[in-house]
Amino acid sequence: MRVLVLYSIRVTATIVIFPPLTFVGTYTVQDDFFKTATAPLTVTITGVNDAPVAVADTNSGLTKTIITGSVATNDYDVDDGTILTYSLISAVDGLTLNSDGSYSFDTSHASYSNLPFGQTLNVVANYQVKDEYDAFSNSSLTITLTAFGNNPTSGNDTLNGTTGDDILIGGQGADRLTGGKGADIFRYDSLVDIGDTITDFEVGIDKIDLSRVLLGIGYLGSDPHQLSF
Structure with missing residues (x-):
């Protein structure tokens, strides 16, 4: 049946x-x-744990400053409620990365003190983000560092300004100075500095500061600090 x-x-x-x-x-x-x-x-x-996804980050700033930010803003994990922890894969001079992804970069570190004024340096920090189940992803933070206030060398330097208002001091040697955007000042401290090439001087916006040259040769006329061309 x-x-x-x-x-x-x-x-x-x-x-x-x-x-x-x-x-x-x-x-x-x-x-x-x-x-x-x-x-x-x-x-x-029973769910399967998904690894977090770390996305490359960039930032920029000047030497002798503190640059801050967070690498966590564009990283993600598809699992709800995931707790992410950040760490550097290898140490970078002046850089502190906190476990929540926030960071602080002290650019006054001695490693960056010899960067010629106006020059840039890409500082790359490789980091890892990990969830509470030890699944992880690696990525990098690249900080473009522009030298500000560092002493120029006595050779033939190439100095590049930023998009802001810069003061470029070539020092001795036949230097090549590029102010970039902004109201820039090209400053000469002595007669031995003369002989530089300014590539992008904008009349009415940029200035050439000769006040220290005039003081150095005993100029007794009007206030030399008011003299710029």
């Missing part, structure tokens, strides 16, 4: 939030004579 069996499921549903996610209910089986039986049914769904 053939018996037809029909099943139906009734979920009375007790849900336990992941991990794990569990549904508890009952199911009923019925044959073609309408005889039935019930039994409990438990469905447990």
Whole structure:
């Protein structure tokens, strides 16, 4: 004799939030004579942990300043409620990376003191972000450092300004000075500085400061600090 069996499921549903996610209910089986039986049914769904995703970051600033920011702003993890922890893969002079992804970069560190005025240096910090299950992702923070206030050398230097208002001092040698955007001042401290090339002087915006040269040769006229061309 053939018996037809029909099943139906009734979920009375007790849900336990992941991990794990569990549904508890009952199911009923019925044959073609309408005889039935019930039994409990438990469905447990175990999620798979996804690793966080670290995205490369950039920042910029001047030497002899503190540059701050956070590498956490563009990183993410698709798992809800994930706790992320940050750390440097290798140490970088002057840089402190906190566990929440915020950082502080002290550019007055001796490692950057010899960068010629106006020159730039890309400081790259490799970091790791890890979730509470030790899944991780690596990325990098690149900070473009522009030398400000460092002493020029006695050779033939190339000095580049920023998009702001810069003061460029070539020092001795036949230097090449580029102010960039902003109202820049090209300053000469002595007669031995003369011989530089200014590549982008903007009349009415940029200035040439000769006040220290004039003071050095005993200029006795009007206030030399007011003299700029």
